[in-house]
Amino acid sequence: MKTITSAACSAGAQVSCVQTEHAGFRPVLRRDLMRALRKCRSKIGLTTGDVLVVDTLLSFLPCRDTKTGAELPVDPSFILVIYASNQTICGRANNMCERVLRRHVSKLVKLGLLRRRDSATRKRFPIKSNGKVCAAYGLDLTPLLLAADNIVQMAADIELEEEEIRGLRAQALTLRADLLKAAHTLNDEILEYVTQAKTILRRSTLKLREVKSLLTRLKEISEVQDVSRNLNPTEHPCTGEIKANKPRTAHDRKHVESAKESAGNGQNVRQVESQKTDTLKISERSEASLLELWNDCREIAELFPKPPKSHQDLETIVQTMANYVGIGWECLAKTQARLGLSELLRSLNYIAENAMRIERPEAYLISLAGHNRSIAYGSIRKPL
Numbered sequence: 001m002k003t004i005t006s007a008a009c010s011a012g013a014q015v016s017c018v019q020t021e022h023a024g025f026r027p028v029l030r031r032d033l034m035r036a037l038r039k040c041r042s043k044i045g046l047t048t049g050d051v052l053v054v055d056t057l058l059s060f061l062p063c064r065d066t067k068t069g070a071e072l073p074v075d076p077s078f079i080l081v082i083y084a085s086n087q088t089i090c091g092r093a094n095n096m097c098e099r100v101l102r103r104h105v106s107k108l109v110k111l112g113l114l115r116r117r118d119s120a121t122r123k124r125f126p127i128k129s130n131g132k133v134c135a136a137y138g139l140d141l142t143p144l145l146l147a148a149d150n151i152v153q154m155a156a157d158i159e160l161e162e163e164e165i166r167g168l169r170a171q172a173l174t175l176r177a178d179l180l181k182a183a184h185t186l187n188d189e190i191l192e193y194v195t196q197a198k199t200i201l202r203r204s205t206l207k208l209r210e211v212k213s214l215l216t217r218l219k220e221i222s223e224v225q226d227v228s229r230n231l232n233p234t235e236h237p238c239t240g241e242i243k244a245n246k247p248r249t250a251h252d253r254k255h256v257e258s259a260k261e262s263a264g265n266g267q268n269v270r271q272v273e274s275q276k277t278d279t280l281k282i283s284e285r286s287e288a289s290l291l292e293l294w295n296d297c298r299e300i301a302e303l304f305p306k307p308p309k310s311h312q313d314l315e316t317i318v319q320t321m322a323n324y325v326g327i328g329w330e331c332l333a334k335t336q337a338r339l340g341l342s343e344l345l346r347s348l349n350y351i352a353e354n355a356m357r358i359e360r361p362e363a364y365l366i367s368l369a370g371h372n373r374s375i376a377y378g379s380i381r382k383p384l
Contacts, residue, residue: 024076025076025145025146025148025149026148026149027073027074027075028073028074028145028148028152029071029073029074030058030059030061030063030071030074031071032152033058033074033144033148033151033152034051034054034055034058035155036148036151036152036154036155036156037051037054037151037155038051039155039158039159040151040154040155040158043154043158044111044151044154045111046111049096049100049104050104050107050108052093052094052096052104053089053093053096053101053104053105053108054108054113054114054144056089056092056093057082057089057114057139057141058074058141059092060082060084061074061078061080061082061141062078074145076145079126079133079134079135079136080140080141080142080145081117081135081136081137081138081139081140081141082124082136082138082139082140082141083124083125083126083136083137083138083139084124084138085124086098086101086102089101105139112143112147113143113144113147114139114140114141114143114144115139115140115142115143116139116140117136117137117138117139117140118137119137123137124136124137124138124139125137125138161208164208165206165208165211166303166324166352166355167302167303168208168211168212168215169201169206169211169324170303170304170320170321170324171215172197172201172211172214172215172218173198173201173320173323173324174320175215175218175219175222176194176197176198176218177316177319177320178222179194179218179221179222179225180194180195182225185225186221186225190221193217193221194218194221197214197218198323200214201214202326293342293345293346294307294308296346296349297345297346297348297349298349299349299352299353300317300321300345300348300349300352303321303324304317304320311341314341314345315341317345318332318336318341318344318345318348319332321345321348321349321352322348324352325348325351325352325355325361326361326362327348327351327361327362327365328362331362331365331366332344332365334366334369335347335365335366335368335369338369338370339368339369347365347368347369348365351364351365
């Protein structure tokens with residue numbers, strides 16, 4: 001953006017024509033422009049105070065239909081010069097100090113989002129013709145409106161990147177949890193890396209390339225561990241031949257037979273095999289309720305392609321989503337006792353959908369559960 005500096009001339013106005021030039025920009029709603037500006041303010045270099053000043057200046061534009069009261073988009077036909085006094089602007093900006101306001105205005109001018117149109121006396125006032133304002137001296141918002149399309153596009157790109165980061169982060173957390181379940185098979189260096197991966201994934205400044213690199217590394221570790229776990233301990237690692245543990249000589253066979261007799265204490269012992277329990281088998285009613293719950297939680301369903309088939313699967317998904325949205329195990333366990341597993345999943349889905357609006361996920365979840373100090377720990381198991 002082009003930086004424009006200004007200085008009042010002693011002989012007359014700084015700009016010969018103080019009316020807003022009819023520059024070509026597409027009409028845009030104030031709320032859409034402010035939403036995009038808040039999204040990409042860090043990338044542009046704006047602080048919260050700078051955004052507040054821009055929002056306040058935009059509020060002076062006549063963007064309301066006098067008959068219906070509906071919001072009208074800002075277009076080039078508007079007088080985009082704000083001629084309100086500093087005192088009036090500060091009052092509308094949450095009683096901001098005038099010195100702070102001047103500092104924010106100077107920064108916006110330096111960044112090229114604002115332009116000063118000073119009169120000979122550096123005063124702000126409107127110029128009227130036939131009782132209507134046709135021009136003004138003051139703060140010109142034209143540069144901001146000219147950059148509106150770029151700001152909106154920048155915000156859309158940031159949202160797409162954040163959405164991709166959320167998906168990759170969820171995959172990485174799930175992979176990390178699987179690796180920690182087999183922590184005894186990892187060496188100290190890899191175990192430390194897997195443990196620290198959660199801290200890296202929770203950084204607010206996490207970049208897309210960083211989470212991609214971390215996910216690739218976790219996949220490599222997981223592939224190596226899967227290969228080592230799939231090898232049968234009695235199988236040769238190269239040929240795949242099974243090592244038989246049969247007695248090689250008659251003496252060995254006699255020794256084995258005597259050992260069997262001593263174990264039976266001279267009696268015929270009949271081994272009764274315990275009945276196997278299929279832990280994944282659930283009733284049709286329970287499966288239908290899980291499917292209905294899963295369809296309600298669309299945000300979580302997008303991150304986990306396969307719906308849960310058991311209570312244990314649902315519990316694992318709840319733990320993973322809690323890590324993803326920044327909720328600790330202690331808070332999760334306490335709120336689960338009040339909400340129950342199904343309602344807790346719905347609450348986590350709502351927090352994930354409104355992640356940009358909810359600044360403190362743990363406090364928000366506690367408020368949903370009506371948390372108090374007497375709540376006991378729930379049935380959620382603490383992850384490894």
